[in-house]
Amino acid sequence: MKHLTLLHLYPNEMNLYGDRGNVLAFYRQLLLRDAQLNVIHASLGAWKTSYNEADIVFMGGGQDAQQSTVVEDLHRHKADALRHLAQEEATFLTICGGFQFLGHYYKPHNGEELRGLSLLDIHTIAGKERFIGNVVLESSLAGEAKTLVGFENHSGLTTLGQGVQPLGSVVIGKGNNGIDKQEGAVQGSLVGTYLHGSLLPKNEWLTVHLLNQAWQRKYGEPLPALSANLPQLEESFAEKAHQEALLVAKSKEKR
Amino acid sequence: MNTERLPQENKMPLTWTLKDALASLFVKALSLAIRLSGKGSATSLPGKLVLRWHPQLLNALGKKLPPIRIMMTGTNGKTTTATFLRDIFEANHNACLLNEKGANLVYGITTSLAQAVGWNGAYHAQVAVLETDEATVGKVAPAVIPSDLVVMNLFRDQLDRYGELSTTAAFIEEGIPFTTGTIFLNADDPMLVGMGRNAEKQGLDVFYFGLNVSRDAGEETTTGLAKIVPHPKEVANCPECGQAVLYRSRSFAHLGDWFCEGCGFKRPDLDASITPLNVEANGWHLRLDHLVLGQGILLKSPLLGLYNAYNVLAGASVAGYYHTPVTAIQQALNTHQAMFGRAEKRLIEGKPVQIMLIKNPAGASEVIKTVCNDTQAHILIALNDSYADGEDVSWIWDADFEQLLTTHPNAERYTVSGKRAYDLANRLQHASLNTDWHPQVEASLENALHLALAGVKDGETLYILPTYTALLELPTVH
Numbered sequence: 001m002k003h004l005t006l007l008h009l010y011p012n013e014m015n016l017y018g019d020r021g022n023v024l025a026f027y028r029q030l031l032l033r034d035a036q037l038n039v040i041h042a043s044l045g046a047w048k049t050s051y052n053e054a055d056i057v058f059m060g061g062g063q064d065a066q067q068s069t070v071v072e073d074l075h076r077h078k079a080d081a082l083r084h085l086a087q088e089e090a091t092f093l094t095i096c097g098g099f100q101f102l103g104h105y106y107k108p109h110n111g112e113e114l115r116g117l118s119l120l121d122i123h124t125i126a127g128k129e130r131f132i133g134n135v136v137l138e139s140s141l142a143g144e145a146k147t148l149v150g151f152e153n154h155s156g157l158t159t160l161g162q163g164v165q166p167l168g169s170v171v172i173g174k175g176n177n178g179i180d181k182q183e184g185a186v187q188g189s190l191v192g193t194y195l196h197g198s199l200l201p202k203n204e205w206l207t208v209h210l211l212n213q214a215w216q217r218k219y220g221e222p223l224p225a226l227s228a229n230l231p232q233l234e235e236s237f238a239e240k241a242h243q244e245a246l247l248v249a250k251s252k253e254k255r
Numbered sequence: 256m257n258t259e260r261l262p263q264e265n266k267m268p269l270t271w272t273l274k275d276a277l278a279s280l281f282v283k284a285l286s287l288a289i290r291l292s293g294k295g296s297a298t299s300l301p302g303k304l305v306l307r308w309h310p311q312l313l314n315a316l317g318k319k320l321p322p323i324r325i326m327m328t329g330t331n332g333k334t335t336t337a338t339f340l341r342d343i344f345e346a347n348h349n350a351c352l353l354n355e356k357g358a359n360l361v362y363g364i365t366t367s368l369a370q371a372v373g374w375n376g377a378y379h380a381q382v383a384v385l386e387t388d389e390a391t392v393g394k395v396a397p398a399v400i401p402s403d404l405v406v407m408n409l410f411r412d413q414l415d416r417y418g419e420l421s422t423t424a425a426f427i428e429e430g431i432p433f434t435t436g437t438i439f440l441n442a443d444d445p446m447l448v449g450m451g452r453n454a455e456k457q458g459l460d461v462f463y464f465g466l467n468v469s470r471d472a473g474e475e476t477t478t479g480l481a482k483i484v485p486h487p488k489e490v491a492n493c494p495e496c497g498q499a500v501l502y503r504s505r506s507f508a509h510l511g512d513w514f515c516e517g518c519g520f521k522r523p524d525l526d527a528s529i530t531p532l533n534v535e536a537n538g539w540h541l542r543l544d545h546l547v548l549g550q551g552i553l554l555k556s557p558l559l560g561l562y563n564a565y566n567v568l569a570g571a572s573v574a575g576y577y578h579t580p581v582t583a584i585q586q587a588l589n590t591h592q593a594m595f596g597r598a599e600k601r602l603i604e605g606k607p608v609q610i611m612l613i614k615n616p617a618g619a620s621e622v623i624k625t626v627c628n629d630t631q632a633h634i635l636i637a638l639n640d641s642y643a644d645g646e647d648v649s650w651i652w653d654a655d656f657e658q659l660l661t662t663h664p665n666a667e668r669y670t671v672s673g674k675r676a677y678d679l680a681n682r683l684q685h686a687s688l689n690t691d692w693h694p695q696v697e698a699s700l701e702n703a704l705h706l707a708l709a710g711v712k713d714g715e716t717l718y719i720l721p722t723y724t725a726l727l728e729l730p731t732v733h
Contacts, residue, residue: 018651020486020653064421132647197648240680244675244677244678245678248674
C-alpha cells in the first residue's frame with residue numbers, strides 16, 4: 001500500500017489543545033483514499049535515521065513550562081536534520097508554539113529570548129493581552145479563496161518578514177498580532193498557524209492540500225481519489241463541523 | 256504535621272450590621288422570587304445585584320462563618336468531594352454548611368451564604384465547606400479567611416479562560432496567605448507539591464494525600480487508533496528544578512508516584528493514602544492509611560474509578576484531620592448519593608440511564624473507562640460550547656474516544672447532540688478505523704434523548720455524557 005510518513009515532533013510536550021487531531025485527520029484522509037499514514041514520534045533526545053523518511057513534519061503547541069526544554073532539544077538534536085527536510089521540501093505543519101519555534105526568535109515577557117530554527121522568516125514577541133477566541137480566515141493557499149475555521153489562544157505577537165506569506169487573512173478573530181489582519185505563515189512547503197480546533201479535521205480542504213503536496217513530492221503524481229467503495233454522501237461530518245464552527249464564530253462575534 | 260492545632264479564632268471584626276441583615280434578606284427574597292418564576296439563575300443573580308448595593312456583604316458573611324471553614328478547589332472532583340465531606344460531618348452530627356451545587360464563583364457563594372445566614376448573623380452550622388472555582392479562590396479567601404484549603408488536582412481544563420495551567424495555579428496560590436490552618440494537597444500532582452513548598456515557606460501546615468497504585472493504570476488502555484496516534488502522556492515538571500518528572504506508578508493523566516531524575520526530588524511522604532483493593536458487584540474495597548485515624552482502615556465505596564478514589568481520599572483526609580471517626584466516613588460512603596450529573600443513575604421513560612458530566616480530557620477519559628466496563632452500553636454524548644462548557648472544543652481531541660470506539664464500535668449505539676454535535680460526530684468518526692462510521696446526530700438534546708432511549712432494550716443502560724450546560728438542559732435533572 002502506498003503511504004506517507006509523518007514525523008510528530010514532541011507529541012507529549014507539545015500537545016496543548018487537541019493538536020493530535022491534526023494527525024488523526026491526515027490518517028483518516030489517507031485511509032479514505034486506500035493509502036496509509038505511518039506515524040513516527042520524535043520525543044526529547046537524539047535524532048534517529050528513521051526520522052529522515054518524513055514526508056510531513058508536525059508539531060503542536062505547548063505550555064510555557066515545556067517550551068524551554070523543547071527549544072533546547074531542538075537546537076541540540078534536531079535543528080540540522082529539520083533544516084535539511086525543509087530544504088528537501090518536506091511538508092511542515094506547525095501550530096501555535098510549534099509555529100513560533102520555526103521563526104527567528106520568541107521573546108517572552110520576562111526571561112531570556114528563545115532562539116528559533118529560522119526556517120520561517122517570522123519573529124514573535126509576547127504581548128500583554130491574550131488572544132482567545134474563535135477564528136475565521138480566508139485563505140488562497142489552494143488557489144481559489146477558501147475558509148478556515150479554528151480557535152486561537154496565544155499571547156505571542158508574530159510579525160511576518162519579507163520572504164513569507166500569511167496562511168490567510170482574518171475575517172473573525174485576532175490573528176498573528178491583532179493589527180495587520182494576517183494569520184499564520186506559509187513559506188515554500190512550510191505552514192505555521194495559531195489555529196487549534198483541531199484545525200485539520202474541520203478544514204478538510206487544507207488536509208487534502210497538504211497531503212497532495214507531500215504526495216506529489218514523493219510519488220510525482222496527485223493524491224489518489226477517494227475510494228470507490230465509500231458510500232456517496234452529500235456532505236461529510238467534517239464539512240458539517242466546518243459549517244457549524246463557522247456559524248458559532250459568526251454568532252459569537254455579534255455579541 | 257501538627258495535628259493538635261485547632262483553627263484560630265479569626266481576628267477580623269465580627270460585627271454584623273443592620274445593612275448586612277437587610278442585604279441578606281434581599282437575597283433570600285429575590286432567590287425565592289426567581290425560583291417561583293422559574294426563570295433565570297437563582298444562585299448567581301441575587302449575589303450579583305446585592306454586591307452592587309453592598310460590596311462588603313461577602314466579607315461580613317465570611318467573617319461570621321463557623322471557625323472550621325474549608326475551601327475546596329481543583330479541576331476535577333471538587334463538587335463530589337465537598338458534598339462527600341459535608342455528608343461525613345453530618346454523619347458525625349456536626350451541622351455543615353455547603354454552598355449550592357455549582358455556585359462556586361463570587362456571586363454564587365455570596366448568594367449561598369446569604370441564604371443560610373440568620374437574621375442575627377449566625378449560621379446553624381459548626382462547619383462550612385465552600386466549593387470554590389480555581390480562579391475565584393483568591394477573591395473569596397480574603398473575605399472568608401478559610402481555616403483550611405483543599406486542592407484536588409490541576410488538569411488542563413477551560414484554558415480558553417485562563418490561557419495556561421500555571422495561571423490557574425497562581426490564582427489558587429493567592430488564597431494561601433489568607434488560610435489560617437492547613438493546606439491539603441494531592442501529592443500525586445507535582446504542580447500542587449510546588450504549591451505546598453511555597454505554603455510551607457509561609458509557615459503553613461501542609462497535609463499531603465495520594466494514591467498507592469501498583470502500576471501505570473493508564474498503560475493498558477492503548478487500543479485501536481490510539482496505537483497509531485497515541486494520546487500524549489501528560490508531562491508534569493519537577494517543582495524543584497523544572498525537569499519533566501518520571502513515575503514509579505501512575506493513576507491517570509499526570510497523577511502518580513512521581514520522582515525527578517534531575518535533582519532527586521520526589522513525591523513527598525503521604526499523610527493520608529488510599530490503596531485500592533478488590534472490586535465487587537456493589538462497590539470496591541479501599542485501604543485507608545491516615546496520620547490521625549490510623550493505619551490499615553478498610554472502607555467500602557460505591558463510587559468506582561480511580562478519580563473517585565481521590566475524591567474519597569480527599570474527603571477522608573480532611574474529616575480525619577478533625578478527628579471525625581471512621582464510622583462516619585463509612586456511613587457517608589454508604590448513603591452517598593452520587594452528585595448532580597457526576598455519576599447519576601436514574602430511570603427515564605422507564606429505562607435505566609447513567610449521567611456522567613464530561614468537561615476536560617482527563618475527566619472524560621476516566622468516564623469513558625466506566626462506560627467501557629458495560630458491554631451493553633448505549634451512549635448519548637452532548638457537546639455545548641457556552642462559557643461554562645469552555646468555548647474551545649479542541650479538548651475533545653485529547654479525550655480517549657479511541658478507547659470508546661474500540662470497545663463499542665457499533666455506531667447504532669451512539670447518539671450525538673448539542674450545539675457542537677457535528678464537531679463531536681466528526682471527532683468520533685476520526686476515532687474509528689471504520690471509514691463509514693456514522694452515529695445518529697440530533698442537535699436538540701430533548702429529541703436526541705428520545706431517539707437514544709428508543710434503542711435501549713431490556714437489561715441495557717443508556718450512558719449520557721453531557722458537558723455542563725447540556726447537563727442543565729436535560730429535562731429530568733432538576
